[in-house]
Amino acid sequence: MARLTFLGHAAFHVEGGGLDGLIDPFLTGNSMAPFSQEDFNDVNYIFVTHGHGDHLGDTPEIAKRTGAMVVATVEMCHVLEGIKCHPLQIGGAFTFPFGRVKMTPAWHGSSVQGSSDKEMIYGGVAGGFLIEIDGRKIYHAGDTGLTVEMGLLAEDGVDVALLPIGGNYTMDIDDAVRAVKMIKPRVAVPMHYDTFPLIKASPGEFAAKASEFAEIKVLKPGESLEV
Numbered sequence: 001m002a003r004l005t006f007l008g009h010a011a012f013h014v015e016g017g018g019l020d021g022l023i024d025p026f027l028t029g030n031s032m033a034p035f036s037q038e039d040f041n042d043v044n045y046i047f048v049t050h051g052h053g054d055h056l057g058d059t060p061e062i063a064k065r066t067g068a069m070v071v072a073t074v075e076m077c078h079v080l081e082g083i084k085c086h087p088l089q090i091g092g093a094f095t096f097p098f099g100r101v102k103m104t105p106a107w108h109g110s111s112v113q114g115s116s117d118k119e120m121i122y123g124g125v126a127g128g129f130l131i132e133i134d135g136r137k138i139y140h141a142g143d144t145g146l147t148v149e150m151g152l153l154a155e156d157g158v159d160v161a162l163l164p165i166g167g168n169y170t171m172d173i174d175d176a177v178r179a180v181k182m183i184k185p186r187v188a189v190p191m192h193y194d195t196f197p198l199i200k201a202s203p204g205e206f207a208a209k210a211s212e213f214a215e216i217k218v219l220k221p222g223e224s225l226e227v
């Protein structure tokens with residue numbers, strides 16, 4: 001069994017099988033976050049889909065404080081110098097003590113904000129993660145547009161798909177519904193909406209349109225789901 005807690009935006013706390021993990025822990029500056037980065041003291045892994053501030057978030061602070069291993073692209077690991085980092089790349093997988101993690105494709109960018117407003121440090125490609133814990137498969141899409149590669153996940157038997165619905169930077173509701181059709185997860189959870197004015201979207205509308213294809217769980221920030 002695995003337990004997923006929504007932390008607002010694209011951030012999740014994932015527990016089970018020896019994993020106390022965070023995915024894209026954007027907490028400081030996230031108006032939807034129910035917890036602050038100081039609330040996470042026992043984290044052992046942090047999965048970072050790409051370098052944008054609303055995903056890298058509090059990763060450096062939490063990793064330094066807890067000694068957690070960051071899992072990200074080779075390029076992101078290079079940027080995060082001084083932090084324990086396991087490099088993965090699209091299509092690659094590694095079996096960690098808690099289970100297997102595969103990095104999945106995402107159509108998006110990846111850069112880390114430098115010290116000045118104009119400076120952007122190259123972060124490699126953006127990705128998502130297929131995380132297996134205790135026989136459960138959790139797919140976090142990261143920031144992405146709809147891609148045909150999502151169809152490959154249909155064979156994986158995804159238990160829960162975490163999908164962006166906010167549009168503008170990622171899939172909107174209608175494309176996220178198409179993603180559900182392609183991925184065929186048991187449960188889908190909408191994310192990456194309402195945090196900023198540009199990504200306003202109705203999770204209820206997504207639920208109404210996608211419930212024909214999977215069970216839809218709309219999680220309020222702080223709410224958990226047992227998988």
Ligand code: NI
Nearest residue numbers: 050052108143
């Ligand atoms: Ni992004």
Ligand code: MN
Nearest residue numbers: 052054143169
């Ligand atoms: Mn984003």
